[in-house]
Amino acid sequence: MVSVKSLHGSAQLLLDVAGGVTxxxxxxxxxxxxxxxxxxRLRDIAGVPSKEREGHTxxxxxxxxxxxxxxxxxxxxxxxADDELLHSAQSxxxxxxxxxxxxxxxxxxxxxxxxxxxxxxxxxxxxxxDSSSMGATFPNAGPRIVVLVHGLCLSHEYWKGHNEADxxxxxxxxxxxxxxxxxxxxxxxxxxxxxxxxxxxxxxIDAWPVEVEELLxxxxxxxxxxxxxxxxxxxxxxxxxxxLVKKALxxxxxxHGAALAKAGHLLTFVMQKFRYASPFALAQxxxxxxxxxxxxxxxxxxxxxxxQDEFHLDIRKPVPLLAGTRHYFLAAxxxxxxxxxxxxxxxxxxxxxxxxxxxxxxxxxxxxxRPEDCRVFEKLNHLALLDNKVVHDQIVEWLV
Numbered sequence: 564m565v566s567v568k569s570l571h572g573s574a575q576l577l578l579d580v581a582g583g584v585t586x587x588x589x590x591x592x593x594x595x596x597x598x599x600x601x602x603x604r605l606r607d608i609a610g611v612p613s614k615e616r617e618g619h620t621x622x623x624x625x626x627x628x629x630x631x632x633x634x635x636x637x638x639x640x641x642x643x644a645d646d647e648l649l650h651s652a653q654s655x656x657x658x659x660x661x662x663x664x665x666x667x668x669x670x671x672x673x674x675x676x677x678x679x680x681x682x683x684x685x686x687x688x689x690x691x692x693d694s695s696s697m698g699a700t701f702p703n704a705g706p707r708i709v710v711l712v713h714g715l716c717l718s719h720e721y722w723k724g725h726n727e728a729d730x731x732x733x734x735x736x737x738x739x740x741x742x743x744x745x746x747x748x749x750x751x752x753x754x755x756x757x758x759x760x761x762x763x764x765x766x767x768i769d770a771w772p773v774e775v776e777e778l779l780x781x782x783x784x785x786x787x788x789x790x791x792x793x794x795x796x797x798x799x800x801x802x803x804x805x806x807l808v809k810k811a812l813x814x815x816x817x818x819h820g821a822a823l824a825k826a827g828h829l830l831t832f833v834m835q836k837f838r839y840a841s842p843f844a845l846a847q848x849x850x851x852x853x854x855x856x857x858x859x860x861x862x863x864x865x866x867x868x869x870x871q872d873e874f875h876l877d878i879r880k881p882v883p884l885l886a887g888t889r890h891y892f893l894a895a896x897x898x899x900x901x902x903x904x905x906x907x908x909x910x911x912x913x914x915x916x917x918x919x920x921x922x923x924x925x926x927x928x929x930x931x932x933r934p935e936d937c938r939v940f941e942k943l944n945h946l947a948l949l950d951n952k953v954v955h956d957q958i959v960e961w962l963v
Contacts, residue, residue, distance in 0.1 A: 655719075656717075656721075658676055658718075659716060659749070660716045662748045662750050663717075663850065664750065664849060664853070665849070666748040666850050667748075667852070669748070670748060670750075677748055678748040679748070680747040681745075682743045682744065682745055682746075683744045684743065685729075685731060685742050685744075687719070687720075688700070690743070692763070692766040693770055697770045701772055704741060704771060704773050705741055706775055708767075708775060709778075709780075710778065711730065711745065711786075712760075712780070712786030712787070713783055713784075714782075714784025714785040714786050714815075715785045715853065716749060717749070718746055721946075722744060722950070729950065730781070730949075730950070730955055731744065733955055734958070737962075743767075745760065747760070748852075749852045750851065750852045750853070751852055752852065752866060753785065753788050753855045754855075754861060754862050754865070754866070756789045756852075757788075757790075758792070758793070761793040761797035761804075764778070764797070765797070765804050779811070780810075781811070781812045781958075782812070782814065783816070784814070784817065784913070784914070785852065785856065786814075787813035787815075788817070788818070788856075788861060790813070791861055791884070794808070794888075795882050809888060810888065811890050811891070812891045813891070813892050815894060817859050817913075817914045817919065818921045818930055819859050819877075819922075819923050820856060820857050820858040820918055821913055822915050822918075824854070825857050827849075857871070859879070859918070861879070861882045862882065865880060881928050883930075884930055889936065890936065891936045892919065892920055892921060892930075892932060892936065893938055893954060893957070893958075894914070894919035894920055894940070895919075895939070895941075895943035896911060896939060897909065897910075897911060897942065897944055898941060898942075899942065901916060901939045901941070906941075913945040914945060920937055920939075
């Protein structure tokens with residue numbers, strides 16, 4: 564059954580897309596007309612505002628879109644706000660993908676499809692962060708918690724993979740951890756998600772039915788960066804939860820950026836330099852989360868006041884790993900050996916080995932861990948790290 568919330572969000576997003584396509588068509592049309600009509604060059608010299616030269620057709624289309632959106636909000640806002648029907652795993656995955664691509668826009672436009680950060684239990688049920696509901700949900704709660712944080716465009720559903728037991732369940736059976744799965748809008752800035760995760764973890768610890776002795780954090784891809792950001796924002800005010808993190812694991816996390824994000828940015832930057840190609844540089848409209856992956860931004864300072872579509876060097880503030888915690892890096896490569904050409908150049912197809920292992924030419928940005936706390940898995944791609952048995956066995960062994 565399709566919920567009112569899903570219909571409302573989908574319709575709103577469709578209107579946003581239609582408005583965006585209209586703006587692209589208008590920019591292209593205006594560029595062509597400007598080139599073939601010399602009078603337009605004189606208008607530029609005279610300083611005639613572009614608004615005065617907009618076509619009536621485009622203004623009519625944009626006005627119509629705006630009216631439809633207002634009507635949509637007035638008609639469905641009240642229904643979708645209270646709509647909390649269960650969704651299928653497939654619809655969860657579609658929503659997660661949309662949030663990864665344009666989640667910052669969904670949040671800014673109050674679209675019901677925007678995911679709000681929350682925890683789920685091993686059955687997939689949402690958790691409410693208050694002590695009474697926690698006690699009812701976890702009647703046999705233990706003192707050890709593992710929080711699993713997914714990556715870009717993914718959701719808690721991806722931890723299940725194709726195996727009967729996901730990583731969280733395996734750790735529960737092997738070491739007595741209670742598994743919790745974070746669901747969040749991966750299109751937001753990593754620093755925004757990191758700060759909110761830090762706050763949510765403290766609320767979780769305070770509401771847990773028994774005193775928490777250990778908090779284990781595991782992040783896949785972007786999830787690892789969100790964890791590091793949360794640790795930074797939690798350690799500055801010395802929130803109590805940071806003292807409970809004895810170990811943290813990062814699966815294919817692009818600590819110093821993802822090659823695909825860098826390539827997409829370069830293509831966009833080049834396209835924007837050409838008048839006819841500029842309107843079609845669609846990567847400039849991707850989410851803040853995707854743009855953060857260019858260098859692996861963790862803090863507000865890494866992106867505030869910076870045009871992320873322009874070319875700039877890596878100006879991130881060095882963020883050390885959380886002190887007092889043992890950190891483990893797991894990387895993958897599609898090659899037969901880490902030193903192969905394919906392994907060196909493309910890594911796991913999304914993240915290169917140097918980035919996943921925390922290596923950097925700048926000594927301040929290099930992440931230093933024990934050699935035995937880093938392992939590279941051959942003949943695996945980025946997503947295979949989530950549910951591969953060999954990977955799971957290594958994690959279980961490390962946590963003994």
